[in-house]
Amino acid sequence: MSSILDERPALRKKVEDVAEVAGYLWQKGWAERNGGNITINITSNVDADMRQMPAISPVMDIGITLPELKGQYFYCKGTGKRMRDLARHPMANGSIIRILDDCKSYVIIADEAVQPTSELPSHLLVHNWFIKKHLPYRASLHTHPIELVAMSHHKPFLGKDVLSRLLWSMIPETKAFCPRGLGIVPYKLPSSNELAQATLEQLADYDVVMWEKHGVFAVDTDIISAFDQVDVLNKSAQIYVSARNMGFEPDGMTDEQMKEMSVAFHLPK
Secondary structure (H helix, E strand, O other): OOOOOOHHHHHHHHHHHHHHHHHHHOOOOOOOOOOOOEEEEEEHHHHHHHHHHOOOOEEEOOOOOOOOHHHHHHEEEEEOOOHHHHHHHHOOEEEEEOOOOOOEEEEEEOOOOOEEOOOHHHHHHHHHHHHHHHOOOOEEEEEEHHHHHOOOOOOOOOOOOOOHHHOOOOOOHHHHHHHOOEEOOOOOOOOOOOHHHHHHOOOOOOOEEOOOEEEEEEEEOHHHHHHHHHHHHHHHHHHHHHHHHHHOOOOOOOHHHHHHHHHHOOOOO
């Protein structure tokens, strides 16, 4: 069976990157069953032939109007699909969609009529914001990193920038590779508009957002970079949990040491 990726190497690379990340999420235990979602904007890789492709699905309603997304194209993980399957067969467990001119509906154009994730409206809301704000981000990732989710069950960690400060202090690379830290959204119903709006508010100041007792939502210029930010943060969480399991509270880097890091690597203070 032919694929839309045939003879489109740049587009194939983007989808293969999604498959690579999906495999990492499964291997790390961050994507149980059909947990987690990935959406990437592929419009820059859409050629004239793709723009003429007919829909292979009915017109489907997004549920909100997103004016910046008119004519945009996305690869989306399918609803009910498992990351471990997406890692092996990305086009059988995800789909490419076109946002229609009304900016509130979409159609699937390839490869199969796999309905996108139920969290598509919230992902697209974020992508609409990227374009409106002229941000370079093209990838959004939701996953369930074990240690970070565990830490979100401890209320003292959920104050503004408390967890960012703690995670930065565990290992220098965390501040270097996730300099904006971790935003916090108090528990809200998964897939709800309330959760999406609260996430959008946090993304004004952070690239990774913790959903209390649920998971994280990360954005970046590409899906590999979005995964890297979560990976770095969760490594710090693992270091903290390991120290506590050994029976002590880790010292962490001092404020002076982290300030030195920020100056040396030209990071936000």
